[in-house]
Amino acid sequence: MVKKFIILLVIVFLLVIIIKVNRIPSIEVTTEGNKVSTVRGSYCWKGFLDSKCEDLLSPYLLVDEENIESISINQGSKININFNPSPIDGKYEAYIWQGNEKTVKANLKEDILEAPTQKGTYIYEISADWKRGQVSYAFIIEVN
Template identity: 30%
Template sequence: MKKRSVFIVVGILIIAIVIVKPFRLEPPTPKISVGERGIPTTQGSYCWDAMLLAQCVDTIHTSPIDMTESHAPSIVSKNDEIEIEFPIGYQPENLRLEQWLDEHNSKMVEVNNKRIKVPNESGVYVYHVIADWNQGDGNYAFLIEVE
């Protein structure tokens, strides 16, 4: 009976660690997608306070446009919706989204139910996701082309 109780407690601890991940050293990366197709993201600078270590990491990117230079734009249609989803247990307390117009100008984009509408005009668009948690913050950039 004692052995069984130990196994149950150990099992619950393992499940809690897998779900909560208290030893995570960086913020979670969102899954950005259109339907079933994933859109590549680039992680920018961040600060994160894990159980055993707190750290801030600065990346070499100068802007969200610079962050996306290693990606080809993901092709989307004018009627598509882009979903921004974080792993279970890591929903940010605050989520902001910017659309970058050029290296110095951006505008805020409204996120409704973890989704945004694709622009109605054809072109290439850079988006910057900024997320805040109790443990820290992170930012990510992605690139789309509307056809």
């Protein structure tokens, strides 16, 4: 009976590890107390038994294709970025897209982006690296 229990515990432990390793990290973006809708973009990820790369649309097209709604915020608002789990050394890059082109590296400090001071619609791309791969995410804001 004890032997079966130990075997069961080992199997459960291995399944938990496999599921955790295969899971692509998630992102949570918030501003002014509100959650911002995001979409996962292109990625390459090494799972426990396989690896997968998926080259998706540019962030500009992706937010449109996935019907990601913009959130209205004030000029200069703080946009908080939180990953689960955190990227390597907690570092990642953020870019602003205009049309179908990456135009500006966003002002990013300690997991906080500062929204532009000019009114308009802005599409952001966040790109991060982990030991198992690289993932990008996109979201859209409307600055009042």
